[in-house]
Amino acid sequence: MRNDDNIVDVQNLHITFGATEVVHGISFAIQAGETLALVGESGCGKSVSALAMARLLPFPPVCTVEGKVLFAGQDVLSFSASRLRTLRRSGIAYVFQDPAVALHPNLTIGYQMCEALQGSTADRKKRAIEGLALAGLREPAALMKRYPFTLSGGMQQRVVIAMALAREPQVLVADEPTTALDVTIQAQILDLLVRLQRKMGMAMLLITHNLGLVAARADRVSVMYAGHLVETGPVERVLQEPAHPYTRGLLDVVPRLEGHAQPLEGIPGMVPSAGEDLAGCPFASRCRYRQDVCEVQNPCLQPRHGSDGTCAVACHFPLEGGKHRAG
Numbered sequence: 172m173r174n175d176d177n178i179v180d181v182q183n184l185h186i187t188f189g190a191t192e193v194v195h196g197i198s199f200a201i202q203a204g205e206t207l208a209l210v211g212e213s214g215c216g217k218s219v220s221a222l223a224m225a226r227l228l229p230f231p232p233v234c235t236v237e238g239k240v241l242f243a244g245q246d247v248l249s250f251s252a253s254r255l256r257t258l259r260r261s262g263i264a265y266v267f268q269d270p271a272v273a274l275h276p277n278l279t280i281g282y283q284m285c286e287a288l289q290g291s292t293a294d295r296k297k298r299a300i301e302g303l304a305l306a307g308l309r310e311p312a313a314l315m316k317r318y319p320f321t322l323s324g325g326m327q328q329r330v331v332i333a334m335a336l337a338r339e340p341q342v343l344v345a346d347e348p349t350t351a352l353d354v355t356i357q358a359q360i361l362d363l364l365v366r367l368q369r370k371m372g373m374a375m376l377l378i379t380h381n382l383g384l385v386a387a388r389a390d391r392v393s394v395m396y397a398g399h400l401v402e403t404g405p406v407e408r409v410l411q412e413p414a415h416p417y418t419r420g421l422l423d424v425v426p427r428l429e430g431h432a433q434p435l436e437g438i439p440g441m442v443p444s445a446g447e448d449l450a451g452c453p454f455a456s457r458c459r460y461r462q463d464v465c466e467v468q469n470p471c472l473q474p475r476h477g478s479d480g481t482c483a484v485a486c487h488f489p490l491e492g493g494k495h496r497a498g
């Protein structure tokens with residue numbers, strides 16, 4: 172089904188490193204102006220899926236990407252080098268976990284901000300200062316002359332966000348944007364992202380481990396497990412009535428902002444390693460509701476009853492009202 176409001180439309184995405192497939196045919200779409208949260212434990216394939224949107228993964232044979240990636244209806248996987256440059260300049264911008272990595276240590280904030288912009292020198296400088304102010308940084312003109320190491324981590328991340336938004340991207344990918352920051356700063360940065368996303372009307376892909384607090388700021392949420400999409404739906408519904416036992420388990424983790432979490436208390440066991448040959452549901456070995464069929468047949472993502480197609484879950488025995496029928 173083609174939806175013209177989708178700025179990003181990823182269909183049946185497979186990502187393989189060498190001989191190991193790490194993303195097994197996931198699909199997701201983001202509408203213009205909407206925030207989709209992509210949630211799951213470390214290694215489940217969130218970052219590589221996001222990088223595939225702008226073809227930022229290594230080339231074959233190191234990495235192969237199959238499926239469809241549409242940006243504004245155009246097939247990114249067949250883009251020429253120049254169209255890819257345009258896509259990366261003004262289509263999709265990325266903000267990663269650690270601002271210190273994104274900023275060049277030996278260049279002033281002003282230089283790096285202006286580099287992200289186009290136009291005359293005076294115009295770029297003016298817009299750089301506006302961008303820093305928009306990101307909540309005080310005395311932006313003075314800040315332009317400073318070097319990254321003179322700023323706190325929270326201020327550095329605000330600069331990185333300002334740099335990403337200066338390109339006026341249609342889609343912002345925020346990949347664990349607060350995980351490297353102090354807990355007190357994390358909420359401020361998240362709120363800044365959401366405020367700017369609404370103000371600028373761009374779409375956002377918010378990648379997080381944290382289903383409780385971080386994903387709650389999105390419109391919709393997609394939950395990944397071991398390279399599969401296991402549940403998707405509007406945020407309120409998924410948080411109030413998770414249908415997949417894995418999603419339920421993520422919610423049972425003590426909700427703290429700090430992303431890199433403690434082991435999942437509600438979920439014993441380990442994520443299967445990438446490339447492990449699994450006939451059944453990838454979550455079966457950790458699922459307390461598993462039955463025989465779960466060991467042999469991987470459930471596909473199916474619309475949830477009574478959700479008008481907005482919610483889907485990949486489970487043979489989905490929870491109802493957030494609870495297991497028998498339990």
Ligand SMILES: Nc1ncnc2c1ncn2[C@@H]1O[C@H](COP(=O)(O)OP(=O)(O)OP(=O)(O)O)[C@@H](O)[C@H]1O
Nearest residue numbers: 188193211212213214215216217218219220229445
């Ligand atoms: N350049 C690479 N070469 C080989 N394997 C890779 C490479 N990048 C990622 N992988 C593998 O792909 C899988 C998915 O990685 P990815 O970084 O997308 O996970 P993630 O969900 O973003 O995890 P985290 O929450 O820790 O960031 C992992 O098994 C990882 O080891």
Ligand SMILES: [Mg+2]
Nearest residue numbers: 217218219346
């Ligand atoms: Mg990642």
